[in-house]
Amino acid sequence: MYYTRDTIAAISTAMGGALNIIRISGMQAIEIVNNITKKDITEQKSHTTKINYILDRSREEIDEVMITVFHAPKSFTTENVVEITTHGSPYIAQKILTLLVESGARIAEKGEFTLRAFWNGRFDLTQAEAIADLISAQNASMHRIAWQQMKGGLSQKMKALRQDLIHFTALMELELDFAEEEVEFANRTQFIHILKNTISFIEGLLHSFRYGNALKKGVPVVIIGKPNAGKSTLLNALLEEEKAIVSPIPGTTRDVIEDTLTIEEITFRFMDTAGLRTTQDIVEQLGVKRTLEKIQEAEIIIYVCSANPRGSEYEEDIYQAYQNIQVYQKDKKNAQWIILANKADLYPRNEVQSFSNVPVLFVSAKEKQGISALKVLLLNIVRQFLPDFQTDLILTNQRHFDLLFKTQIHLKNALELFHQSVSTELISIDIKHALHYLGQITGDISTEDILADIFTNFCIGK
């Protein structure tokens, strides 16, 4: 599927801006570009930028461009790389790409520049994947996690784990070679100790995925409550305030995922639900199943009720809300609940601070009172349940999670076998499986299929 000896070209910028960059990488990069430039670039020094003109096949000028040359191995791909910065015209970009293909380049597959950098040893697979994460990061926390992964945070840990296990296997193999002599080179207690530590470390990583994933896609917050409790007004109040802050970033989430909001470094994914009736008729309600499904997804559940201390037929008060929450909590204990006593502008302030562990917040969604306090509470909750993403390793990638999960099964199996004093030969099979999966994370072990899976998620020109 991928060839490494040819020269690839792609437009590396999105169309519609003032400038475009066309990137060319491969052994023939400089010669191929030189075929279509007015001024010779074969003598142009590495890491320099010069004005030039692109010529079409009839040697007519197409565009005035800046040409930057990078000589192997000091380039992104470690190959010869040329970057052509053009006026931001889709017509010109496409035309130049066509001319490059006519001169011997091939149009790059998605992520193929990064793939080549990986192949040529510039970084491992987790770092390559981090580049895609870095590009799609929409808030400070995701950016931080992607950046750490790109700088090799995860790689180093994976490599260390793998190193330990390889050493471990080597000792076991040695034992097997001398099996007839019944020599025990490795200390079984020590083996078990290393294994337990590894399992516990991976357990932590697997656990972090829940939060990593929430951070990546936005922490899921479900808003529930009786009809007319003010759920949508609350959502609008939350979103409206931040719109001015979100808008300077062009083309970000708002068009794609409805109702996400970034508060400081954390993105929240708010899900509004159909109003709930009293607990008695819940099962009869259509749409309740969907609300319950959303509750299952949620990390935080905001239960909107009324600040009216004696809720009328139409208004559920704080006490009733808490009763209801207890019913739902049977299903979903992990989530953090918040009781939002809405319409606080209408009723004398009730001083209840919390019911058991459920915090109570008085707001007026309509008058936008208490919204800032809600945001602070949301942030505090997330910061509480999150690992310290400034320093801790956090899994955000489904592929890594799946491979670590498989690794863990084999390690646990190995530990079990150790306890049962099963023969080293059998145990070593599990350790080898674990090593295999670990190696796939960093790409020490890779197949075309794995690579294709990963790099087709990249954008063109990366």
Next chain:
Amino acid sequence: MYYTRDTIAAISTAMGGALNIIRISGMQAIEIVNNITKKDITEQKSHTTKINYILDRSREEIDEVMITVFHAPKSFTTENVVEITTHGSPYIAQKILTLLVESGARIAEKGEFTLRAFWNGRFDLTQAEAIADLISAQNASMHRIAWQQMKGGLSQKMKALRQDLIHFTALMELELDFAEEEVEFANRTQFIHILKNTISFIEGLLHSFRYGNALKKGVPVVIIGKPNAGKSTLLNALLEEEKAIVSPIPGTTRDVIEDTLTIEEITFRFMDTAGLRTTQDIVEQLGVKRTLEKIQEAEIIIYVCSANPRGSEYEEDIYQAYQNIQVYQKDKKNAQWIILANKADLYPRNEVQSFSNVPVLFVSAKEKQGISALKVLLLNIVRQFLPDFQTDLILTNQRHFDLLFKTQIHLKNALELFHQSVSTELISIDIKHALHYLGQITGDISTEDILADIFTNFCIGK
């Protein structure tokens, strides 16, 4: 409105690609960027690119970037310019822009980099405008016209015209100074000769605007005919075939203007119309007014009828079609008409080649027969009425047209006054007006308002 002594910054690429470029220009450009880079760039040589890291205010790394430095005056704006090429993340781009502003840069207005280049004498106003045209050019002909204008084709002509008129005025002024002595320094016949030549040249340019504008927006082609004649099938047949050719250029016209099609170097703008009834009841028809309006816009009108030599009640044949066309032609003589005898697969081929000057083409829109021939015919028609855009000057800009139109009025007036032997003093007023308008085209005379008008049509970062 515009300040020239501060340092401006903007994201010069559209969001969504693999790479972004942030451009900074101004006296402090290097120092401002240096505040946020890990490695010092103040010693970095002009026209070199180096790997670097952007640091946030807490000196944490934000991104690994390539930094290119251009020292004044050898840069696009002739000021110090720095380009930061980042990973294509909107979050990172926005973050870096914020850091630059915190370091003392100002976010650039639309087109402000080009405006600075204009101010600093790198090119004149028509060339600056050509950059915007170059970016938006969607086909080879528009690209060619914009390129020639950018290279100074129009400027040179405008300057030559202006030079002639200035020389002219100078001689007239001299005459005025010596008026009492009744000396005639300039030869009136020569004056009239120059004036006539200038007027005739401008006439040609004004005339070219009709085609320039058609090329820029797409040559307007209206498809008319009775209901069920196959107009929409024809449009689909025309568009469908080319979709594969259009699609490699991402984000171009298709989403913006429905039903445009580029055949070789020419873009056509096809307009489908409601089916026409017989001429008798036209006035009664709703929607006919709109069809007639579209006919007014058209350069080419395709009249779709049936290849059936004796059209039934539902089918209008070639002869009837020609009768109808004659009615419409009273209103719209300039357009080129084509009779398209559709459903040619169903009927024995009629050998009519044309009616008077209206060519007749046999096609089957449904079976996609004759579509290529239609395209060749369309191209030939356009090439016939077009000036040679490989070499001739063509006006494409409404501002230039308006100013030349005003220039022309005053020149014609001056010529008239010459013929009437009016005093040189009065004639010179008209010539001065003409000079004023000519000067505005190239920007030798400009006001903030004119500049604001022009540059707000640019994109950000250009």
